[in-house]
Amino acid sequence: xxxxxxxxxxxxxxxxxxxxxxxxxxxxxxxxxxxxxxxxxxxxxxxxxxxxxxxxxxxxxxxxxxxxxxxxxxxxxxxxxxxxxxxxxxxxxxxxxxxxxxxxxxxxxxxxxxxxxxxxxxxxxxxxxxxxxxxxxxxxxxxxxxxxxxxxxxxxxxxxxxxxxxxxxxxxxxxxxxxxxxxxxxxxxxxxxx
Numbered sequence: 001x002x003x004x005x006x007x008x009x010x011x012x013x014x015x016x017x018x019x020x021x022x023x024x025x026x027x028x029x030x031x032x033x034x035x036x037x038x039x040x041x042x043x044x045x046x047x048x049x050x051x052x053x054x055x056x057x058x059x060x061x062x063x064x065x066x067x068x069x070x071x072x073x074x075x076x077x078x079x080x081x082x083x084x085x086x087x088x089x090x091x092x093x094x095x096x097x098x099x100x101x102x103x104x105x106x107x108x109x110x111x112x113x114x115x116x117x118x119x120x121x122x123x124x125x126x127x128x129x130x131x132x133x134x135x136x137x138x139x140x141x142x143x144x145x146x147x148x149x150x151x152x153x154x155x156x157x158x159x160x161x162x163x164x165x166x167x168x169x170x171x172x173x174x175x176x177x178x179x180x181x182x183x184x185x186x187x188x189x190x191x192x193x194x
Contacts, residue, residue, distance in 0.1 A: 028054070028119060028150070031174040032181070033061040036117055036148055039168070039183045042066050045114040049073040049105075049140065051098040051133075052120040056085050062117065063089060073104055073113075099129070101136040112142035118149040122156050134163055138186065147184040152177050160184055 028036075036058050040048075042065050053059050053076040062072060074089070075098040076082040086094050095104040098120060105113070116137050122130050137147055147164055149156075150172070160166055164184035172179045 028057040028179075029172070029175040030057075030061075032150060032172045032179050033058045035170050035172050035181045036150060037061045037065045039148060040065070040115050040146060042070070045070055047071040047073075047105075047110045047113050048115045048117065049075065049101060049113055051075045051101075051116065051118040051137075052077075053085055054081060054119060056088055058117060058119060059085065059089055059092070063092075071108065071110055073101075073108060073110065075101070075104070099132050099136060101140050105140060113140045113145060114142060115146040115148065116141060118147070120149070121151070122149070122159075123151060123153060130159065134159070138163060141186040143186060143188060145186045147186065148181065149184070150179045150181045152179055154180055157182070163187070 045066060046069070048062065048066065048070060050059055050062060050072065053074045059072075059074055066072065072092040073095060074085060074092050075095050076085055077096055077098075079096070082094055082096060085092075093104075093108050097104075098118075101116075105111070118137075120133065122133070125133070141147065147160075149160070154169070157166070157169070160182055165187055166182060166184050168181075168183040170181040170183070172181060
């Protein structure tokens with residue numbers, strides 16, 4: 001209970017310092033975390049990345065869902081949050097910049113990812129940064145790989161649909177603020193397309 005209160009206060013403090021980076025005043029709820037991980041076939045998942053881990057609300061659910069031997073790359077820009085995550089989850093690898101996803105994968109010996117989960121507040125970012133991050137995610141995913149991202153509005157739907165096949169959009173009312181979970185699949189490359 002005390003740890004949860006500390007996490008919420010830390011998150012609120014970080015939000016007050018950089019609201020566009022954090023996106024919310026409080027960590028993701030257990031309901032949102034469960035919805036983020038439930039669409040993934042964890043028995044077939046060998047390598048996964050989480051972008052924008054914050055205080056680890058979703059990281060915890062990824063860890064309890066994935067099978068032993070699955071490689072998890074966790075990205076968190078804020079150095080103090082990343083340090084806390086490294087203490088809580090020492091078995092995972094941590095990186096500061098989701099915009100360098102491919103570089104981090106190479107340093108970890110990961111060729112392709114089965115899934116990328118994201119808590120990044122894409123709509124708060126300039127378009128150039130959104131494009132860079134989306135390019136990194138697309139390049140990192142294996143053919144047919146999943147991109148599962150939550151957002152607090154549906155304003156990113158069009159941009160996601162241009163790059164991925166949106167399989168489902170779940171509304172999670174029991175989160176502050178309520179959120180939408182996009183379950184997207186990497187589009188198959190068309191044979192003979194020039």
